[in-house]
Amino acid sequence: MSLGLAAGILVAFNLIVRHVARNSVPRQLVRQIDAARGVTHLALGNSLIAAGFDASVFDASMAPEPVIAFNAGLGASGTVEQLMILQRALRDASTVKVVIYGFFDFQLTDPPSATLTDFFGNRAVAFYLDPSLALRSYQMNPSDRLEFEIFRDVPMVVERAGIWAKVERMRREMGEVGMPPVETNRFGRVADFALLEARSPADFTSQCELGQKAGLSQPVAEMIADAHARGAQVVIVAMPMHPYHQSHFYALDAWGKYREHLQELIDAQHATYLNAADWIEEPDEFADHLHLAPSGAKDFSARLAAKIREMDLK
Numbered sequence: 001m002s003l004g005l006a007a008g009i010l011v012a013f014n015l016i017v018r019h020v021a022r023n024s025v026p027r028q029l030v031r032q033i034d035a036a037r038g039v040t041h042l043a044l045g046n047s048l049i050a051a052g053f054d055a056s057v058f059d060a061s062m063a064p065e066p067v068i069a070f071n072a073g074l075g076a077s078g079t080v081e082q083l084m085i086l087q088r089a090l091r092d093a094s095t096v097k098v099v100i101y102g103f104f105d106f107q108l109t110d111p112p113s114a115t116l117t118d119f120f121g122n123r124a125v126a127f128y129l130d131p132s133l134a135l136r137s138y139q140m141n142p143s144d145r146l147e148f149e150i151f152r153d154v155p156m157v158v159e160r161a162g163i164w165a166k167v168e169r170m171r172r173e174m175g176e177v178g179m180p181p182v183e184t185n186r187f188g189r190v191a192d193f194a195l196l197e198a199r200s201p202a203d204f205t206s207q208c209e210l211g212q213k214a215g216l217s218q219p220v221a222e223m224i225a226d227a228h229a230r231g232a233q234v235v236i237v238a239m240p241m242h243p244y245h246q247s248h249f250y251a252l253d254a255w256g257k258y259r260e261h262l263q264e265l266i267d268a269q270h271a272t273y274l275n276a277a278d279w280i281e282e283p284d285e286f287a288d289h290l291h292l293a294p295s296g297a298k299d300f301s302a303r304l305a306a307k308i309r310e311m312d313l314k
Contacts (some may be wrong), residue, residue: 014156026074030125033089040096041070041098042069042100043073045103046082047073047075050074051292053102054071054301062308079219079223088129101220101236104238104239124161212257234269235271237304239276246278274304274307276303285299
């Protein structure tokens, strides 16, 4: 009876979690992709694209050419999840002519390695969108690979971030009682994003030197190949960076050499490299050191449209 009761509670809890998670950000994005019609320009990447690409401004700036842009950026996603999203968008009778892939720092050459704990939040999309692709693409040790196979159909593991987020939000609200308000944006606390930057210029230089010896990561190369196979051109965009990031990291000689290496790798794949890192110079057009504010997104999207129009991609 005890075992039966415990099993019943676990089943009920999993059903509740599945119901609560039905409108998670990745699931909403997948439904929007499935419902979209006539998309000609697909923007792809992590939260930098999600925040920085304004589809309506891009469409208006491409006039008189009739285009329909779609922002498929998914915050906190990796290149493998982005490959899954691209393949979803390109399936069936795809009308996509141009794939715009936004990146920052070493995203294009970092190897796709993961442990089971990494498939959390938006990255949980790997469990249900294309688990076979995740297993093929990610470098995982045998135990993580086995656990991925076992738990990919268990909602309390796959969608655990939905429960954790509510608890974490309550914990932070309680911790801020009587304290000065903490600056936040749509992706979380602004201060948290400083943790995604290099610890120092010396550390960033070391990463640049390692990157110069690497090729494009397998998911990035596969994205380019898949887009070309469906008749779409690929524009890989170094996303606008805050003046702080520019002066502390992108001004280094090592970054210039790494960027030249990226240009060669991208050219070899017959894609187009576009350096937009210094397009937005005003700090108040950024929500933090990495993400554009809405005003910055409008400026970037209009300028991106102008550049793509000049390229006359067919």
